[in-house]
Every structure is written in structure tokens, then in C-alpha cells.
Amino acid sequence: MGSDTAVAHHVEDSNAVWDGGKSPMKSSYGKLMMWYFLLSDAFTFAGFLIAYGTLRVSMPTWPVPDFVFQSLPGGIHNAPLIFVTIMTFVLLFSSFTMVRAVQEGKRENKRGVVIWMILTIIGGAAFLGCQAWEWTTLIKGEHMSVTTNPFGTHTAAGAYLNKDGTVSNETFEAGESYLMHMAHADDHGHGDDHADDHGGDHADDGHHEEGHADSYGVYNLEKSKDYPFATVDERGYIHRKFKVTEGDEDGMVKTEQFGPKAFGALFFFITGFHGFHVLSGVIFLIIIMLNVASGLYEKRKNEYEMVEKMGLYWHFVDLVWIFVFLVFYLI
């Protein structure tokens, strides 16, 4: 420590420390370059997230995240944000185990590094599993794709029409979200994934019964056909009809429209890009963990610096998730 302060003092006097032959940043080349790579990666992610925000504020309506992301495995719905909170905790936990791996590396404890790295790998894999489930629910259950967004938002209050075309007592307020179901859902009834029948039209109360889809005979509807209560388009999405009860269009009968296209593209692209970072992180974690176990870094006698660099990357993935969580789910 004594020599450290002497050097720092010297730096202030002249700039000799930058003259060459020394490490002014007291960091190895590899670690420094990892930092700058992460800086550039931060700009990439920031660009994506800013694009999301820009498109979101440019649209008159946007799908409400607590409505879109409200499912849990086991057929539970109306649990907004819970699943992504679990995902956040999984990633936070794996960040903690990574810190512990680095700390064990600092004191040259090979066994400790391997154990904590294995826990980190399990955390990363669990996060990927959660993401796979979330994507499956959206793609197969709710029929969202990169170009089609069945999550729409009502711009005025109104009431849905009954089967015979009369106005029902199923009302909604302006700003409420709906999910357009699919007629003849091709994979209906596989296992526990009943995302099709969650109470599509009620973001807030959620007590209007599940399975209203069945009461409307959704699965007997035909494609490209107009019914008194709904229009089914050529791809099978059911556009339910409703009567507007306020504003300029009071009294008009309208059909549900798709939500902003950009939502699906941004969601899959940004969470996919983050998931790809997690996936490559897990692969590198496995490689480095095997290297640690084989004693490669022990020989280098540099306090397992490779594990430390890996840790920087892994924490960065967690850092990005903090902002993805903020932008996509919390706001």
C-alpha cells in the first residue's frame, strides 16, 4: 500500500505514469478491453431501448404490459408482472453467485470458484428456460408474432355485442386492453398452456369469466367470415364487435383492431438480443468453469483474472436486464 500512494503522488506531480511501461489504469489489457466492449454493448442496447420508447410515445395506443405479461406456468392468469419478477430474481441471484466465484478466485480457491460458477450457470440456464416459456406463451398461446400484435387497446368506452348482435352487458373503459383470440386454434388443448382462454378483454377487473371464448363458440368460427358479433379475418384472428358508448363515435359499431405492429418486433428483438447475450454468457461460463476445474488458471497465478472478466460480462447482462425490466414491464 505504501508504494501505491507514492505512485499516486508521483502521478499528480508530472504525467510520468502515462509515459509508457506502466499501467496507468492499474488494470490488465484484457480487463480494460472487456470494459470498453461492455461500453459499446451498452450503447447498442440503449439504442434499442430508446427506439422502443420513441415508437411507444409516437403511437396513440400501446399494449399495457401488465395485461400482456400476466400469465404464470400452470395455467395461472391475472398475475401481472409476477413471472418477470421471478426471472429478475433468478438473474440477480446468478449475479450474486458470480461475485462469489470471483471472490473465491481472488484467494486462489479453485474448488470454491468451480462451485459458485456452476451455480451461476444453473441460474443463467433457468433464466433462459423462463424466457423460453414466456416466448412460447406469447407465440403459441396468444398468437403474437414479429409482425402481428393481437394485443389492442380501446380508445373509448363501449360494450361488446351478443351472439345475436344485440349489445351485451360486457362493457369496457377507454384504455382497457384486449387480446384477439384465434378461431380454430390449431394446437388447442396441448397440456397446460391454456393461454387462449384467458379473459381477454379485462385488464383491470379480470373477473369476467375465463372461457368466455367458449361461450362465444370461438372454436366453431370459420375464417374470412362475418358474424353478427365478430369478424374473423383470413388468418383466423377474431375481431369482436362492440358498440362505442362515448365520445365522437358514440353509438357506432366497431370491430377490434390489431395493436401497434412495432410491439411484437421490438419485444422479440430486444428480449431476444438480451437472451442471446445470456445464452453466450452461459456457454462461456461453462468453458471457463471447465478451464478452472482443469487447473489452467491456477498455473497463471493471477487470481483467476479470467473469471473476473467473465464476471464483468455476466453482471453486464444483469445490468441490461434491469433496464429491459424497467422499459418493457414496469412502465
Next chain:
Amino acid sequence: MGHSYEESKSLALKTILILGGITIAEVLFALLGKGYLIKGVHFPLWLIAIVMIVMSIVKAYLVVFEFMHMKYEVPALAKTVLLPTLLLVWGIIAFFQEGSAWRNNRDVVKERNEKVVDDSLKPQGMLLELPELKENY
């Protein structure tokens, strides 16, 4: 740097507990503000957004400065990594401005797109200079 093994171990544990606590607070605040916890209670979106952004920045600070050890690096390294991110502040301001301009002009753009333009009135080549054609277009 400067921490014993035991100290850094308990510091890591403390940091992860704070991070977890903030995450739970965020989710509870979001659910409360959107009216899921107490019927009839709603916060305006800007309030939710500000609280969420502040809490996320605190989380990001903890991850970068404690988990990634930025706190213990020399100031020159910290500055070269952290200062460039300030450019993003302008990026956010500029693009959000742009986004709301799109929203406000959506009707105007739609109207202009649907406007039928007589092809014969379209300025061509040198004719662009003629003032009466410019006006018609």
C-alpha cells in the same frame, strides 16, 4: 481492494439483499400505481415512470460499482467507461421529442398521404423553377 475476504463476502450479500429489496419495491409500486393492490388507487404514469427510473438507476449503480467493482478501480478507468454514457442523455431527450412529434403529426401525415395529386401538376426537371407549378403542387 482494501477489503478482506470476509468483508467482501458480507458486502456482496448486503448488495444482493438491497438489489432484491429494490426490485420488490419496484414491483409493488408498479402494481399499486396501476390499481391492482388497492381498488381505486391509481398514480399518473409520469409518477410511476419517475419512481421506476430512479430505482432502476440505483440498482444499476449497485451492480456497476459493487458487483463489477467500479468503485475500486482508478478514477481514470471509471471515467473513460462512465462519461461516454452521458451521451445517451441527449439521445433520450432528442428521440422522445421526435416520438411525440410523430404522434402529434400522425393525422397531418395521413391526410397528405391520401391527398390525390394530379400527375400533370407534378414538377418535372427544369419546370421546378416555375412559381405557379410550385404553388399547385
